[in-house]
Amino acid sequence: MAQIDAIVGWKDLPFGCHVYEPGSTAKFRTGDWRSQRPVLDKEKCIRCGMCWVFCPDMCYSQTEEGYFEANMEYCKGCGICAHECPKDAITMVPEED
Amino acid sequence: MGKRVGIEVSIAIAEAVKLARAEVIAAYPITPQTHIVEHLSEIIANGELDAEFITVESEHAAMSCCCGSSAAGARTYTATSSQGLALMSEILYHPGPMRLPIVMTVANRALAAPISIWNDHQDIMAQRDIGWIQTFAENGQEAVDLTLHAFRVAEDRKVSLPVIVNIDGFTLSHVIEPIVIPDQEEVDAYLPAFKPRVRLDVKKPVTMGPVGIPEVYTEAKMAHNEAIKASKRVILQGWKEFAEIFGREYNPVETYRSEDAEVLLVTMGSISETAMTAVDAMRDKGTSVGLVRIRLWRPFPGPEFRKAAGKASVLAVIDRCLPPGAVCGPVGAELRSIFYKMPGAPKIFSFVAGLGGRDVTVELFEEIVDKARAYAKKRPTELYEVIGVRER
Ligand code: SF4
Ligand code: SF4
Numbered sequence: 001m002a003q004i005d006a007i008v009g010w011k012d013l014p015f016g017c018h019v020y021e022p023g024s025t026a027k028f029r030t031g032d033w034r035s036q037r038p039v040l041d042k043e044k045c046i047r048c049g050m051c052w053v054f055c056p057d058m059c060y061s062q063t064e065e066g067y068f069e070a071n072m073e074y075c076k077g078c079g080i081c082a083h084e085c086p087k088d089a090i091t092m093v094p095e096e097d
Numbered sequence: 098m099g100k101r102v103g104i105e106v107s108i109a110i111a112e113a114v115k116l117a118r119a120e121v122i123a124a125y126p127i128t129p130q131t132h133i134v135e136h137l138s139e140i141i142a143n144g145e146l147d148a149e150f151i152t153v154e155s156e157h158a159a160m161s162c163c164c165g166s167s168a169a170g171a172r173t174y175t176a177t178s179s180q181g182l183a184l185m186s187e188i189l190y191h192p193g194p195m196r197l198p199i200v201m202t203v204a205n206r207a208l209a210a211p212i213s214i215w216n217d218h219q220d221i222m223a224q225r226d227i228g229w230i231q232t233f234a235e236n237g238q239e240a241v242d243l244t245l246h247a248f249r250v251a252e253d254r255k256v257s258l259p260v261i262v263n264i265d266g267f268t269l270s271h272v273i274e275p276i277v278i279p280d281q282e283e284v285d286a287y288l289p290a291f292k293p294r295v296r297l298d299v300k301k302p303v304t305m306g307p308v309g310i311p312e313v314y315t316e317a318k319m320a321h322n323e324a325i326k327a328s329k330r331v332i333l334q335g336w337k338e339f340a341e342i343f344g345r346e347y348n349p350v351e352t353y354r355s356e357d358a359e360v361l362l363v364t365m366g367s368i369s370e371t372a373m374t375a376v377d378a379m380r381d382k383g384t385s386v387g388l389v390r391i392r393l394w395r396p397f398p399g400p401e402f403r404k405a406a407g408k409a410s411v412l413a414v415i416d417r418c419l420p421p422g423a424v425c426g427p428v429g430a431e432l433r434s435i436f437y438k439m440p441g442a443p444k445i446f447s448f449v450a451g452l453g454g455r456d457v458t459v460e461l462f463e464e465i466v467d468k469a470r471a472y473a474k475k476r477p478t479e480l481y482e483v484i485g486v487r488e489r
Contacts, residue, residue, distance in 0.1 A: 010316035010323070016196035016257070017317045018295055019304035028310070 034077030107132035123162035193228030215454020358387030375462035
């Protein structure tokens with residue numbers, strides 16, 4: 001199951017289960033049930049950003065050198081980035097445990 | 098003081114919604130609810146009520162609109178029936194936990210198949226667990242009064258829950274009755290403007306209806322359940338203040354000639370009026386019989402019911418719903434649960450009657466009482482019995 005920063009009892013749930021903090025979904029680290037992870041080969045990567053575009057979980061962000069890095073706290077291991085990469089620069093490798 | 102007029106109950110309900118100053122009405126017409134929303138659309142078109150009437154393409158959309166408008170802070174009303182209520186089903190589960198105070202009239206009608214436009218309670222019993230407060234009206238006056246009460250309770254900040262007022266299709270919806278239509282000043286005194294605890298507001302963004310992952314879903318359901326249970330205090334208070342302003346008293350459970358009665362009929366909705374006539378007829382013949390009428394269905398008034406049932410030794414419960422394969426009708430099951438293993442509990446016999454517009458007559462009530470008395474001596478083989486069904 002996903003990790004949550006604040007587990008609360010029913011009495012402390014906000015009224016109507018409303019969420020008052022915009023963007024708070026980022027606090028829910030939802031990547032822990034992944035069975036495989038994307039591994040980047042920088043030799044092949046042309047920094048085109050297709051992986052960034054296609055990742056359904058918006059895991060990718062660009063590094064200072066212009067490469068794209070997936071955030072493993074959110075990556076579900078779906079392999080779409082590897083599939084879409086025009087240079088086959090991404091390999092999906094099994095998570096060990 | 099209000100004005101007593103001869104009026105069709107559906108029209109009277111629409112007038113009550115007008116007096117309540119509803120701000121958004123999103124509805125789709127379906128028999129036998131049609132006259133209510135038809136009349137409301139006329140009232141709005143004539144400029145008698147400053148409200149938005151959203152003509153939607155289905156009941157699914159009607160309830161979706163209602164959720165949105167209630168979330169935006171508008172006093173919201175809709176009405177439906179039968180297949181329309183069934184089509185709403187997906188959305189009906191949302192406003193409860195989201196604490197959106199929508200008021201809806203359900204003109205109760207059978208569900209297909211076979212297709213039936215006539216009255217029973219199968220439509221609402223299929224939606225028994227949607228988590229709305231639910232009341233049942235016995236007559237036209239009650240339909241009007243419970244509608245005003247529904248807005249008052251739903252929008253109370255301690256409650257903030259949707260409310261259904263059930264009225265029997267045709268038997269109530271299409272009947273002309275003498276009804277006191279309250280004055281606007283009285284209704285205004287009873288019903289303050291809707292001030293939601295939270296509303297959709299671009300200046301103060303809020304997410305309503307987010308995902309409930311396994312770590313919070315149970316807690317969210319618990320919070321909703323506790324809110325429904327706690328609403329009973331406000332429901333009672335709402336009736337108390339209603340009596341003070343309008344002079345008509347309501348309780349979660351009502352009795353009729355129940356004192357010292359050996360057998361009590363238990364009814365819900367408009368058949369209660371026929372049941373009272375039946376009780377009089379049977380009392381005249383010397384039968385020790387009385388009546389308990391359930392007005393508040395959710396939250397179920399367990400303690401009030403036990404008190405109303407008093408020391409009666411036999412309860413004959415009438416359900417206007419036949420849940421196939423279940424052990425008995427929903428009202429029967431509820432009552433068996435609240436009395437289970439209680440010392441001195443009455444024997445409870447469950448009957449199903451009045452399906453799909455079949456009349457529940459005085460004679461039928463007499464048959465039910467006779468059967469219940471016989472079963473008290475010799476246990477029946479089945480947990481419930483369908484009354485008035487032809488064998489061949
Ligand atoms: S899609 Fe492939 S080549 Fe393009 S930036 Fe991502 S990893 Fe590099
Ligand atoms: S594997 Fe799927 S979720 Fe993970 S980074 Fe690639 S596209 Fe995104």
